[in-house]
Amino acid sequence: MSEQKPSLEAILDEYSPDNEEPKTKVGRVDAQKIINSTVDSPDIVEKAKSRPPVSHEKSALFDNALRSDNPADDVKPADLSRHKIAVVSSDAMSEIRTNPQRMVIPSGTITPVQMNPDEAPKIRRMSESTRAKEIESAKKRKKNRRGKNNDYTYARETPEGEYMYTPPEFKKKKRTRIQIISAAESPEGKKQITDIVPSPAAVEAAKPVEPAPRAELTCINLSEKADIDAGQLDVHITQEADEYMSVHSKAKRTKRIVDFNYYGDVEDVGRDIYELKSTISVRVLILAMTAFLSLFMTISNQFELPIMDVLSMSHIKTYLTIHLILGIVSVLASMAVITKGLRKILSFKADSDSMTAVTALSCLIAIIPAFMRPDLVSSENIHIYMPVGILALLINAMGKHLIIRRAARNFKFVSKNFERHGITYVHDEERAERITRGTLGDFPILASMRKTDFLTDFLRYTYSSDMTDDFCRKASPICLIASIVVSLFLTFFCKGTFTTLESAAFGFSIFSMLICATSCIAIPFVVNIPLENVSKSAISNKGIMLGYQSVDDFYDTNSILVDAGTLFPEGTVRLDGIKVFSNTKLDEALLEAASLTATAGSIMSQLFTDVIAGRNGALYPIENYSYEEGMGMCGWINNKRVLFGNRELMTSHNIEGVPTKTQEAELTGDGKDALYLSISGNLAAMFVVDLVADRYVKRWAKKLCKHKICMFIKSIDPCITLKKLNTLFGIPEEMARILPKKLHEDFYEETKKAVRLSASMATTGKFSSLAELLIGTKVVHSSAIIGLILQAASILLGFVLCMLLILSKAFQSNFIYMSATAMTVYNLVWTALTYIAVSIKKT
Numbered sequence: 001m002s003e004q005k006p007s008l009e010a011i012l013d014e015y016s017p018d019n020e021e022p023k024t025k026v027g028r029v030d031a032q033k034i035i036n037s038t039v040d041s042p043d044i045v046e047k048a049k050s051r052p053p054v055s056h057e058k059s060a061l062f063d064n065a066l067r068s069d070n071p072a073d074d075v076k077p078a079d080l081s082r083h084k085i086a087v088v089s090s091d092a093m094s095e096i097r098t099n100p101q102r103m104v105i106p107s108g109t110i111t112p113v114q115m116n117p118d119e120a121p122k123i124r125r126m127s128e129s130t131r132a133k134e135i136e137s138a139k140k141r142k143k144n145r146r147g148k149n150n151d152y153t154y155a156r157e158t159p160e161g162e163y164m165y166t167p168p169e170f171k172k173k174k175r176t177r178i179q180i181i182s183a184a185e186s187p188e189g190k191k192q193i194t195d196i197v198p199s200p201a202a203v204e205a206a207k208p209v210e211p212a213p214r215a216e217l218t219c220i221n222l223s224e225k226a227d228i229d230a231g232q233l234d235v236h237i238t239q240e241a242d243e244y245m246s247v248h249s250k251a252k253r254t255k256r257i258v259d260f261n262y263y264g265d266v267e268d269v270g271r272d273i274y275e276l277k278s279t280i281s282v283r284v285l286i287l288a289m290t291a292f293l294s295l296f297m298t299i300s301n302q303f304e305l306p307i308m309d310v311l312s313m314s315h316i317k318t319y320l321t322i323h324l325i326l327g328i329v330s331v332l333a334s335m336a337v338i339t340k341g342l343r344k345i346l347s348f349k350a351d352s353d354s355m356t357a358v359t360a361l362s363c364l365i366a367i368i369p370a371f372m373r374p375d376l377v378s379s380e381n382i383h384i385y386m387p388v389g390i391l392a393l394l395i396n397a398m399g400k401h402l403i404i405r406r407a408a409r410n411f412k413f414v415s416k417n418f419e420r421h422g423i424t425y426v427h428d429e430e431r432a433e434r435i436t437r438g439t440l441g442d443f444p445i446l447a448s449m450r451k452t453d454f455l456t457d458f459l460r461y462t463y464s465s466d467m468t469d470d471f472c473r474k475a476s477p478i479c480l481i482a483s484i485v486v487s488l489f490l491t492f493f494c495k496g497t498f499t500t501l502e503s504a505a506f507g508f509s510i511f512s513m514l515i516c517a518t519s520c521i522a523i524p525f526v527v528n529i530p531l532e533n534v535s536k537s538a539i540s541n542k543g544i545m546l547g548y549q550s551v552d553d554f555y556d557t558n559s560i561l562v563d564a565g566t567l568f569p570e571g572t573v574r575l576d577g578i579k580v581f582s583n584t585k586l587d588e589a590l591l592e593a594a595s596l597t598a599t600a601g602s603i604m605s606q607l608f609t610d611v612i613a614g615r616n617g618a619l620y621p622i623e624n625y626s627y628e629e630g631m632g633m634c635g636w637i638n639n640k641r642v643l644f645g646n647r648e649l650m651t652s653h654n655i656e657g658v659p660t661k662t663q664e665a666e667l668t669g670d671g672k673d674a675l676y677l678s679i680s681g682n683l684a685a686m687f688v689v690d691l692v693a694d695r696y697v698k699r700w701a702k703k704l705c706k707h708k709i710c711m712f713i714k715s716i717d718p719c720i721t722l723k724k725l726n727t728l729f730g731i732p733e734e735m736a737r738i739l740p741k742k743l744h745e746d747f748y749e750e751t752k753k754a755v756r757l758s759a760s761m762a763t764t765g766k767f768s769s770l771a772e773l774l775i776g777t778k779v780v781h782s783s784a785i786i787g788l789i790l791q792a793a794s795i796l797l798g799f800v801l802c803m804l805l806i807l808s809k810a811f812q813s814n815f816i817y818m819s820a821t822a823m824t825v826y827n828l829v830w831t832a833l834t835y836i837a838v839s840i841k842k843t
Contacts, residue, residue, distance in 0.1 A: 008400050009353060010274050012463050013344075046546045070633040187481060266415050268698030269459070273408050280401045281813045288327045295320065295387045295824060302821040308376040316374040320367060323386045326365040334393045350476040351469040353524045356396040357517040359481055362572055363389030366512040369505040376502065382509035383820045388827055392521040394615045397833065401525025402532045403547075407462045410535070410544045416456060419540075423773060424750075425553065427559075431586035431746050436559050439710055439737050446712075447554060448561035448750045449770055452757035458546065461760040461835065466527040466548035471788055472520075475795060479518040480508055482799070487511035490806065510806070513759035516823050517798030526787030527780070534776035543761065543769035545776060550760040555781035557709060557774050561750060564603050565716035566767040567701075567729070575604040576672055577688040581657055584684040592637055593677050593685070594646050595620040600633045602717050604644070604675065607687065627716050628652070628663070630743040634673070643678040646718040650676050650683065657683040671727070673719035689719060693728040700771035701729040703843075707775055711736045714747045775843045783838040794830040801826075 019045055186224040297319070300307040312319065331338055334356075341357025344350050365387045376382045426432040426446040436444040491507030527548055535545040580586055594608030622635040631652065632645015643649055650658045655678045659667070668674045668688050677685045704711065711731065713720070714740055723732040761777075763769035805818060818826070 008280060008463075009336040009340040009843070010406060010460070011116065011405075012100070012400075012465070017132065030763065031041055032276075038180050041360070053380045055272055062525070073749070080176055080833070082491065087246070095366055106140055133256060135332060145236060156301050158732050186592055208599040213759065216383050220728070222561045224739050250522070270411060270415070273411055277401075277404045277408055280404055283333050283397045284401055286396070287390060289391040290330045290333075291387065291394045294323060294326045294390050298384075298387050298824065302819065316377055320371055320374060320377065320384070321386055323365070324367050324371075327367065327386050330390045330393050331360055331364060334397065335398055337393065337539075345476060350473050351465070352399075352472045353396065355472050355476045355479075355520055355523065356392045358476065359515055359521065360389040362483075362512040362515040366508040369501070372501050373505050376505055380819070382505055383513065383818075385512045385820050385823055386520065386522070387820060387824045388516040388602075390823065391827065392446075392519055396524050399528045400527040402524075403463070406532060406535050406547075408460075409539060410462065410546055411458065412546055414458060414537055419764045420455055421445060421454050421756075421763050422455055422754075422757040422763045423554070423761040423770065424757070424759055425557070426451055426750050431750070435561070435712055435729050435739070435743055435746055436710070439712070439734070440559055442558055443556075444559055445557045446559045446561060446750075447770075447774060448761065449566075449765065450751055450759075451753045451759060451765070452755065453753075453761075455759055456756055457758045457760075461546035462551045464547045464549035464552075464760075467784055467788065467802050468523050468526050471638075471791070472523065475520070475792070479515065479704050479795060479799075483511050483514035483518070486803070486806075488516060513818060513823065514799065514802055515803045516827065517818070518795040519827065520791045520795060522787075522794075522834040523791055525835055526791065526838060529835060530780045530783035530841070533839065534780055534843060537807050538769065538776055541769050541772050542764040542766055543773045544763075545773055546760050550773070551777045551780045551784075553760055554777040556805075557777070559710045559712060560704070560774065561747060562711050562713050562767065562770075563601075563751070564717060564720055565601070566711055566719050566765065566770075567697055567713065568603045568606075568691065569697070569766075572608060572798075573603050573692045574692065575607045575687060576690045577667070579659075579686040579688075580668065581683045581685060581824060584679070584682075586685075589677055589685045591622060592642050592679060593644055593687075595637060596625075596642050597637065598633050598715055599625055599626065603715075603720075604687075604717060605727050607689070627741060627744075630718055632718050633716060634784055640680045641678075644675065646673075649718070650678060653678070653681075655683050662664065675719065691719065691724065691728060696768040698729045700768045700775075701731055703775055704771050707733055708735075709774065713737070714739045715742060772843055779841050779843050783841050787838040790830065790834045794827075798826065 018115075106785055108148065147604075148184045152812070297307070301306070301312060301319075307341035337353050338357045338360065341351070341353035341355070342361075343359065345354040365384065366382075367384060370377050370382060370384065377384060424447070426435070426448065427446075429444075432444040432446045436446060470717070487507045487510040490501050491508055531545070531548060531551070578586070580589065590608055594605065597605040598619055622637060625633065625635040627633050628645070628649060632643065634641065634643050634649075643653060643655070646656055647661075647664065654817070655676075656677065663684075666673050671690070675687045675689055675691045676683060677687070701711070713736060720738065722738065723738055725731045725736055726733055761773050763773065802818060
């Protein structure tokens, strides 16, 4: 028996909220929101090696140096008390750069000093040792009774202590053409769907959770009163592990995989998406041909255009037979839509497929009684609305093609290695209120980015239901019941005028007319067109929007959490000049400032990338780091206190020699800031910093303000103020807030790294991507609302027009109602209007 391939309709049905399986709808306000399955990763900070102690022994250079006979005549006493100041401008900065290569400093990390191989010898892991491999090989031979040869050979040993594997030699046999083709078509010979290159941390994060070992006591006798400690009972549930083993068993796969929750699933998920895309593409092609032929026959006969006699109404039997065959072919090609739609409407959980299925079946069923009285069709007393039914199936297939195309595009992006930042919102209402207090007057919907090693629930979010399903749940049964009632009433009303057969043909024709007038054939475009436009634009900006669940989660977002590093990417913080005080060595001052700013996660670490590149990435370890709000940061390096901040920080710590405000203004100029470095209580250097706005950050920051989304920024740099943000990015001061020190812990809790994260949207960490995705959800939501309004208007207008045409001749021997051509044009006009309305709004 051939393996049955699941259809896209079955997938959408599986991930819909109406499914009785425990797959709850993920919504922000709903209590059944999918909870992020996150495991906090420990903060791993590698401490750098301390600087080697400076030797004070005299060298040969000093022994042979020339000395002046009268040093007192060269150095005056007044010169000893005079401050020595050196000024380095931005033009001279290239002279102190020891390496032209630029290196980005990750915020909040310390690059460790390179270790000497003699001090820390590399040791081979025990699991990869020769003895471990021999034991493993012996176990395999014992398990396999056939006595296969050992695969492990040991040819030589590398200096690192790992044994290189040498494959066994064998003679290459010639293969026939049939053997080559069969090997290429086998699953082992097929190329991988994606070129995924995951990081080791991501692979480790994606591994399934192993069940806990069984306890000694797994059951108790409830009939006996025994004093048993509850902690001794093993109540571990291995459902997740059991599901994983059932999906990844070696047996032949007969069911679509659950989700992309493990890197081993990448080929299966990619193949399923590819197969679904091929199936939907074939369906669209078949329906396009049948819709064109049916519409061509109807219009040609309506306007008496030249056409083959076999397709004209002069051969009415042939005409009806061709329409019937076209309808049967279309229904068979969309059998998954028909079965799912009928099952949903019979269970009182109708969706968009239900409306499409009812439309297509009503048009197909109406042809059957017309065969009994073909003269009623030729005299236009009844009409054949088969073109409308096929068009409904075609547009439904086009909507599903948009879904699967978006899934393939997103999966190609998410299956590769990149800096994954899932977009989430703050679940803790008290924390959200605490962060946004004083800025927002509305209920806070606070979004943020969280870095993760692996994104879960890809398929669930991709195939999530949308607002059109909720609309059709109410509209579809109402339209169906109203059409049945009207057609039955008119059939019994005309029973005395027509024969029984004529009344039946007339009743089915009225029923199909009312269904087609209220069919909403453009309903698949309402959500999928704007979602396609936004997701396609977002992925070019390194962001993904998986499905409509993203819109449902974030369309009402009114605030976001932002780190200052995302507002100022690499290249936007520039060093315009350095002023060195006393006998400070410039390279030492730069290195200590780089160590402190890199550890603190300051954007000022961008100023010292050249220095760190020259030292091979070596930074000093920072002890007792602290941040002083609005002034700067403090830390200890080799028992020396290092301060880095504005003049208020220097004044608060009684640092002498700070230039006056007038002198500072002369050195910095307009729009630039002065930051000071103090080492061991002495002023060491002043840095003239120039902050510039990235054009993409500025563009999307203005758009966020336009959509009334406030920004809450975590920054430890004193030069970043609301006034500076307003000057650089045009952000109104009332729509932004620099988080105080007491809220930094809340910020860390909502933005800390997670090993596994369930998120419907993700970026690479760029501010522009985050802003575009959030604004995109608002665009999709507003466009979908407009589309639903138009579709609701088409239902009301179509039903009213049909009733007016019927009642205009209600007491005569025949009725006047909309022809098949008019009905087709009516639906196509509303489809075009809906398409334009949902496509016109951009991010």
